[in-house]
Amino acid sequence: MRTTGSCRAFLTDPVPDEVLTRCFDAARFAPSGGNRQGWKVVAVRDATIRGRIRNLHVARWAEYTDGIARGIVPFNTYPQPKDAPPPAHRPMDPAWLAKVNAFAQQIDTIPVHLLVFVDLRTLAVADHRLDRQSIVGGGSIYPFVHNLLLAMRNEGLGSSLTTLLCASEAEVKELVGAPEPFALAALVLVGWPAAPLPTKLRRRTVESFATVDRFDGPALSMG
Numbered sequence: 001m002r003t004t005g006s007c008r009a010f011l012t013d014p015v016p017d018e019v020l021t022r023c024f025d026a027a028r029f030a031p032s033g034g035n036r037q038g039w040k041v042v043a044v045r046d047a048t049i050r051g052r053i054r055n056l057h058v059a060r061w062a063e064y065t066d067g068i069a070r071g072i073v074p075f076n077t078y079p080q081p082k083d084a085p086p087p088a089h090r091p092m093d094p095a096w097l098a099k100v101n102a103f104a105q106q107i108d109t110i111p112v113h114l115l116v117f118v119d120l121r122t123l124a125v126a127d128h129r130l131d132r133q134s135i136v137g138g139g140s141i142y143p144f145v146h147n148l149l150l151a152m153r154n155e156g157l158g159s160s161l162t163t164l165l166c167a168s169e170a171e172v173k174e175l176v177g178a179p180e181p182f183a184l185a186a187l188v189l190v191g192w193p194a195a196p197l198p199t200k201l202r203r204r205t206v207e208s209f210a211t212v213d214r215f216d217g218p219a220l221s222m223g
Protein backbone atom coordinates (compact mmCIF):
# COMPACT_ATOMS: atom_id res chain seq x y z
CA MET A 1 0.00 0.00 0.00
CA ARG A 2 2.84 2.38 0.77
CA THR A 3 4.66 1.86 -2.54
CA THR A 4 1.88 1.32 -5.09
CA GLY A 5 2.05 4.67 -6.84
CA SER A 6 1.08 5.60 -10.39
CA CYS A 7 3.70 4.46 -12.88
CA ARG A 8 3.95 6.65 -15.97
CA ALA A 9 7.08 5.31 -17.70
CA PHE A 10 6.94 1.76 -19.04
CA LEU A 11 9.06 -0.65 -21.03
CA THR A 12 7.39 -2.14 -24.11
CA ASP A 13 8.27 -5.73 -23.07
CA PRO A 14 5.23 -8.01 -23.03
CA VAL A 15 3.52 -8.98 -19.78
CA PRO A 16 2.95 -12.76 -19.76
CA ASP A 17 -0.61 -14.09 -19.40
CA GLU A 18 0.61 -16.12 -16.46
CA VAL A 19 1.63 -13.02 -14.49
CA LEU A 20 -1.62 -11.20 -15.26
CA THR A 21 -3.67 -14.26 -14.31
CA ARG A 22 -1.86 -14.49 -10.96
CA CYS A 23 -2.81 -10.87 -10.27
CA PHE A 24 -6.47 -11.44 -11.12
CA ASP A 25 -6.41 -14.58 -8.98
CA ALA A 26 -5.42 -12.47 -5.96
CA ALA A 27 -7.65 -9.47 -6.79
CA ARG A 28 -10.83 -11.59 -6.99
CA PHE A 29 -10.89 -11.82 -3.18
CA ALA A 30 -11.99 -8.19 -3.01
CA PRO A 31 -15.19 -7.35 -1.13
CA SER A 32 -18.31 -6.32 -3.07
CA GLY A 33 -21.90 -5.54 -1.98
CA GLY A 34 -23.69 -8.85 -1.30
CA ASN A 35 -20.51 -10.58 -2.54
CA ARG A 36 -21.93 -10.23 -6.04
CA GLN A 37 -18.51 -9.85 -7.73
CA GLY A 38 -19.84 -8.01 -10.76
CA TRP A 39 -16.43 -7.37 -12.30
CA LYS A 40 -15.40 -8.26 -15.87
CA VAL A 41 -11.97 -7.33 -17.23
CA VAL A 42 -10.83 -7.07 -20.84
CA ALA A 43 -7.02 -7.19 -21.07
CA VAL A 44 -6.32 -5.32 -24.30
CA ARG A 45 -3.03 -6.19 -26.02
CA ASP A 46 -4.06 -5.43 -29.61
CA ALA A 47 -2.14 -2.35 -30.84
CA THR A 48 -5.04 -0.99 -32.94
CA ILE A 49 -7.46 -1.10 -30.02
CA ARG A 50 -4.85 0.47 -27.73
CA GLY A 51 -4.48 3.27 -30.29
CA ARG A 52 -8.24 3.90 -30.28
CA ILE A 53 -8.30 3.90 -26.47
CA ARG A 54 -5.46 6.40 -26.50
CA ASN A 55 -7.37 8.73 -28.83
CA LEU A 56 -10.52 8.58 -26.68
CA HIS A 57 -8.49 9.13 -23.50
CA VAL A 58 -6.58 12.08 -24.97
CA ALA A 59 -9.87 13.83 -25.88
CA ARG A 60 -11.10 13.50 -22.27
CA TRP A 61 -7.70 14.52 -20.95
CA ALA A 62 -7.94 17.73 -23.02
CA GLU A 63 -11.32 18.42 -21.41
CA TYR A 64 -9.76 17.84 -17.99
CA THR A 65 -6.81 20.17 -18.51
CA ASP A 66 -9.09 22.79 -20.09
CA GLY A 67 -11.13 22.73 -16.85
CA ILE A 68 -8.00 23.20 -14.77
CA ALA A 69 -6.91 26.11 -16.99
CA ARG A 70 -10.31 27.74 -16.28
CA GLY A 71 -9.77 27.26 -12.53
CA ILE A 72 -12.48 24.66 -11.98
CA VAL A 73 -12.33 21.13 -10.59
CA PRO A 74 -12.97 19.08 -13.75
CA PHE A 75 -15.81 16.52 -13.87
CA ASN A 76 -17.15 17.72 -10.51
CA THR A 77 -20.66 19.16 -10.23
CA TYR A 78 -20.50 19.99 -6.52
CA PRO A 79 -20.70 23.76 -5.97
CA GLN A 80 -17.21 25.11 -5.36
CA PRO A 81 -16.62 28.23 -3.23
CA LYS A 82 -16.78 31.40 -5.40
CA ASP A 83 -14.26 33.63 -3.69
CA ALA A 84 -11.88 31.04 -2.26
CA PRO A 85 -9.64 29.00 -4.55
CA PRO A 86 -10.42 25.26 -4.68
CA PRO A 87 -8.30 23.19 -2.29
CA ALA A 88 -4.76 22.85 -3.57
CA HIS A 89 -4.32 19.64 -5.46
CA ARG A 90 -1.56 18.25 -7.60
CA PRO A 91 -3.00 18.99 -11.05
CA MET A 92 -2.48 22.68 -10.27
CA ASP A 93 1.26 22.05 -10.30
CA PRO A 94 2.44 22.84 -13.88
CA ALA A 95 5.39 20.41 -13.75
CA TRP A 96 3.11 17.57 -12.67
CA LEU A 97 0.56 18.52 -15.30
CA ALA A 98 3.21 18.50 -18.07
CA LYS A 99 4.38 15.05 -16.99
CA VAL A 100 0.89 13.58 -16.90
CA ASN A 101 0.06 15.28 -20.21
CA ALA A 102 3.06 13.65 -21.93
CA PHE A 103 1.97 10.35 -20.41
CA ALA A 104 -1.59 10.69 -21.75
CA GLN A 105 -0.33 11.24 -25.31
CA GLN A 106 1.57 7.95 -25.42
CA ILE A 107 -0.52 5.45 -23.47
CA ASP A 108 -0.92 3.41 -26.67
CA THR A 109 2.71 2.28 -26.24
CA ILE A 110 1.93 0.64 -22.87
CA PRO A 111 1.64 -3.12 -23.47
CA VAL A 112 -1.55 -3.90 -21.54
CA HIS A 113 -4.70 -1.81 -21.20
CA LEU A 114 -7.07 -3.31 -18.64
CA LEU A 115 -10.66 -2.24 -19.20
CA VAL A 116 -12.50 -2.91 -15.94
CA PHE A 117 -16.25 -3.22 -16.36
CA VAL A 118 -18.94 -3.87 -13.77
CA ASP A 119 -22.35 -5.49 -14.22
CA LEU A 120 -24.78 -2.76 -13.18
CA ARG A 121 -27.35 -5.38 -12.13
CA THR A 122 -25.08 -6.44 -9.24
CA LEU A 123 -24.69 -3.04 -7.56
CA ALA A 124 -26.50 -2.05 -4.37
CA VAL A 125 -26.43 1.73 -4.72
CA ALA A 126 -27.55 2.68 -1.21
CA ASP A 127 -27.28 6.44 -1.84
CA HIS A 128 -29.11 6.57 -5.17
CA ARG A 129 -32.08 8.50 -3.75
CA LEU A 130 -29.97 11.21 -2.13
CA ASP A 131 -29.90 14.62 -3.77
CA ARG A 132 -26.20 14.54 -4.60
CA GLN A 133 -23.65 12.73 -6.75
CA SER A 134 -23.85 8.99 -6.07
CA ILE A 135 -20.73 7.31 -4.66
CA VAL A 136 -21.71 3.96 -3.14
CA GLY A 137 -21.97 1.88 -6.35
CA GLY A 138 -18.26 2.33 -6.89
CA GLY A 139 -17.66 0.58 -3.58
CA SER A 140 -18.46 -2.73 -5.26
CA ILE A 141 -15.79 -2.39 -7.96
CA TYR A 142 -12.91 -0.17 -6.77
CA PRO A 143 -11.77 -2.51 -3.95
CA PHE A 144 -11.25 -5.08 -6.74
CA VAL A 145 -9.37 -2.51 -8.84
CA HIS A 146 -7.13 -1.58 -5.94
CA ASN A 147 -6.48 -5.23 -5.09
CA LEU A 148 -5.35 -5.58 -8.68
CA LEU A 149 -2.95 -2.64 -8.38
CA LEU A 150 -1.47 -4.14 -5.20
CA ALA A 151 -1.11 -7.59 -6.78
CA MET A 152 0.65 -6.11 -9.83
CA ARG A 153 2.99 -4.12 -7.59
CA ASN A 154 3.81 -7.39 -5.83
CA GLU A 155 4.84 -8.86 -9.22
CA GLY A 156 7.09 -5.86 -9.92
CA LEU A 157 4.69 -4.47 -12.53
CA GLY A 158 3.95 -0.76 -12.85
CA SER A 159 0.36 0.40 -13.19
CA SER A 160 -1.69 3.55 -13.56
CA LEU A 161 -5.35 3.78 -12.60
CA THR A 162 -7.34 6.20 -14.77
CA THR A 163 -11.06 6.92 -15.08
CA LEU A 164 -11.40 9.73 -17.64
CA LEU A 165 -12.15 7.15 -20.33
CA CYS A 166 -15.38 6.27 -18.51
CA ALA A 167 -16.87 9.46 -19.95
CA SER A 168 -16.50 7.76 -23.36
CA GLU A 169 -18.13 4.56 -22.19
CA ALA A 170 -20.36 4.05 -25.26
CA GLU A 171 -17.41 4.20 -27.67
CA VAL A 172 -15.30 1.87 -25.50
CA LYS A 173 -18.10 -0.66 -25.21
CA GLU A 174 -18.50 -0.71 -28.96
CA LEU A 175 -14.74 -1.05 -29.44
CA VAL A 176 -14.51 -4.28 -27.41
CA GLY A 177 -18.08 -5.57 -27.80
CA ALA A 178 -19.18 -5.01 -24.19
CA PRO A 179 -22.94 -5.58 -23.86
CA GLU A 180 -25.59 -3.74 -21.82
CA PRO A 181 -25.71 -4.06 -18.18
CA PHE A 182 -21.91 -3.43 -18.13
CA ALA A 183 -20.46 -0.06 -17.20
CA LEU A 184 -16.84 0.98 -17.60
CA ALA A 185 -15.27 1.62 -14.17
CA ALA A 186 -11.59 2.12 -15.02
CA LEU A 187 -8.76 1.94 -17.49
CA VAL A 188 -5.68 0.46 -15.81
CA LEU A 189 -2.44 0.77 -17.76
CA VAL A 190 0.05 -2.00 -17.05
CA GLY A 191 3.62 -2.85 -17.97
CA TRP A 192 7.11 -3.37 -16.63
CA PRO A 193 8.36 -0.08 -15.17
CA ALA A 194 11.11 1.81 -17.03
CA ALA A 195 12.56 3.03 -13.72
CA PRO A 196 12.48 1.65 -10.18
CA LEU A 197 9.01 1.91 -8.65
CA PRO A 198 8.71 4.56 -5.94
CA THR A 199 9.32 3.68 -2.33
CA LYS A 200 7.90 6.88 -0.84
CA LEU A 201 4.49 8.27 -1.77
CA ARG A 202 3.25 11.67 -0.60
CA ARG A 203 0.01 11.40 1.36
CA ARG A 204 -1.80 13.27 4.12
CA THR A 205 -1.04 12.26 7.70
CA VAL A 206 -3.47 10.20 9.79
CA GLU A 207 -3.91 13.15 12.18
CA SER A 208 -5.14 15.32 9.30
CA PHE A 209 -8.16 13.11 8.49
CA ALA A 210 -9.04 10.79 11.40
CA THR A 211 -10.89 12.01 14.49
CA VAL A 212 -12.53 10.37 17.51
CA ASP A 213 -16.30 10.38 18.15
CA ARG A 214 -17.11 13.53 16.19
CA PHE A 215 -16.16 15.00 12.83
CA ASP A 216 -14.53 17.86 14.71
CA GLY A 217 -13.31 15.57 17.51
CA PRO A 218 -9.71 15.11 18.63
CA ALA A 219 -7.33 13.79 16.00
CA LEU A 220 -6.55 10.10 16.17
CA SER A 221 -2.85 9.48 16.63
CA MET A 222 -0.39 6.95 17.98
CA GLY A 223 -0.18 9.09 21.13
Ligand SMILES: Cc1cc2nc3c(=O)[nH]c(=O)nc-3n(C[C@H](O)[C@H](O)[C@H](O)COP(=O)(O)O)c2cc1C
Pocket residue numbers: 004005006007090100103160161162163164201202
Ligand atom coordinates in the same frame (compact mmCIF):
# COMPACT_ATOMS: atom_id res chain seq x y z
C1 LIG B 1 -10.08 7.77 -9.80
C2 LIG B 1 -8.68 8.08 -10.27
C3 LIG B 1 -8.49 8.60 -11.55
C4 LIG B 1 -7.19 8.88 -12.02
N1 LIG B 1 -7.00 9.35 -13.29
C5 LIG B 1 -5.76 9.54 -13.76
C6 LIG B 1 -5.53 9.96 -15.10
O1 LIG B 1 -6.44 10.18 -15.90
N2 LIG B 1 -4.26 10.11 -15.52
C7 LIG B 1 -3.21 9.88 -14.70
O2 LIG B 1 -2.08 10.02 -15.14
N3 LIG B 1 -3.37 9.50 -13.40
C8 LIG B 1 -4.63 9.32 -12.93
N4 LIG B 1 -4.81 8.90 -11.62
C9 LIG B 1 -3.66 8.70 -10.73
C10 LIG B 1 -3.52 9.83 -9.70
O3 LIG B 1 -3.06 10.99 -10.33
C11 LIG B 1 -2.56 9.37 -8.61
O4 LIG B 1 -3.15 8.28 -7.91
C12 LIG B 1 -2.25 10.47 -7.58
O5 LIG B 1 -1.76 11.61 -8.21
C13 LIG B 1 -1.22 9.98 -6.56
O6 LIG B 1 -0.01 9.76 -7.24
P1 LIG B 1 1.09 8.71 -6.70
O7 LIG B 1 0.34 7.45 -6.42
O8 LIG B 1 2.07 8.56 -7.81
O9 LIG B 1 1.68 9.27 -5.46
C14 LIG B 1 -6.09 8.64 -11.16
C15 LIG B 1 -6.31 8.10 -9.88
C16 LIG B 1 -7.58 7.80 -9.45
C17 LIG B 1 -7.77 7.20 -8.06
